Amino acid sequence: LGRHKNDHRPTHFDYNGVRFGQDTLNVFAGLCAVDTLEHVELMMQALRDNGQVCTRMGAYKPRTSPYSFQGHGKACLPYVFELAGKYGIKVIAMEITHESHVEEICEALYRTGNSTGVMLQIGTRNTQNFELLKIVGRQQDFPVLLKRGFGITLDESLNAAEYLASEGNRKVVFGLRGMKTNMADPHRNFVDFAHVPVVKRLTRMPVCIDPSHSVGMRAASPEGILDIVNATAQGVIAGANMILVDFHPVPGKALVDGPQALLIRELPLFLEDVRIARESY
Numbered sequence: 001l002g003r004h005k006n007d008h009r010p011t012h013f014d015y016n017g018v019r020f021g022q023d024t025l026n027v028f029a030g031l032c033a034v035d036t037l038e039h040v041e042l043m044m045q046a047l048r049d050n051g052q053v054c055t056r057m058g059a060y061k062p063r064t065s066p067y068s069f070q071g072h073g074k075a076c077l078p079y080v081f082e083l084a085g086k087y088g089i090k091v092i093a094m095e096i097t098h099e100s101h102v103e104e105i106c107e108a109l110y111r112t113g114n115s116t117g118v119m120l121q122i123g124t125r126n127t128q129n130f131e132l133l134k135i136v137g138r139q140q141d142f143p144v145l146l147k148r149g150f151g152i153t154l155d156e157s158l159n160a161a162e163y164l165a166s167e168g169n170r171k172v173v174f175g176l177r178g179m180k181t182n183m184a185d186p187h188r189n190f191v192d193f194a195h196v197p198v199v200k201r202l203t204r205m206p207v208c209i210d211p212s213h214s215v216g217m218r219a220a221s222p223e224g225i226l227d228i229v230n231a232t233a234q235g236v237i238a239g240a241n242m243i244l245v246d247f248h249p250v251p252g253k254a255l256v257d258g259p260q261a262l263l264i265r266e267l268p269l270f271l272e273d274v275r276i277a278r279e280s281y
């Protein structure tokens, strides 16, 4: 992925008709966690109506508390994939936390006719789960979104990406999602989108920004701190190639991270802001 001096292979790739590279920009707006079939359908319908072919849908949710909603897991996959096919969604970013999840996704894709594709997401809690990285690296069918680890160095996170590549999977997107700090920050995490050009210079991976998990709240405060839309614009102007962003039809009813979800009716405005920011890149 760029860390081996003698390796000059490009890392752009095409997957299910969508191109990913350091020169493209793909928006993955969607549900942080799948909750109901109705919400999945409303989201996908809005994406189709706004010309989008990618989304994020969480089925397996790594939660801080074991008592919090853990995601519907494989039970929701059939209707998620069927609705994706119905609304022309080509790629779904979906976090996995265990190798069995890859098998469950493969089986559900097969049963529902395989028209949609899945980008396997490795979340910040698993950035250095080397055995999981090796397993995902060995399968070549799916691209991978690897999030940076929230409490490790950038170099350590980039080496984690090499675990995927060294096992054979070079379809890797690197995700910036904010860092934990021990200071009283106004955001959920320290927004790290200044690292977009750094990662692009150090590697050949496309770089994703996750403004939702970085900023952690949908509305700008009265003090005017950076909100999700502004953070997105910063990341896009810095050269981001992918945006993972939480939306929800009724954020108050979301089972995970409702406070950071944008409203579905805000999707056209959000996409327009992204377009304008991209023009400034």
Ligand code: PEP
Residues within 6 Å of the ligand: 032, 058, 062, 095, 122, 123, 124, 125, 147, 177, 210, 213
């Ligand atoms: C997510 O994208 O749903 C998520 C949990 O992200 P992270 O691993 O960055 O916390």
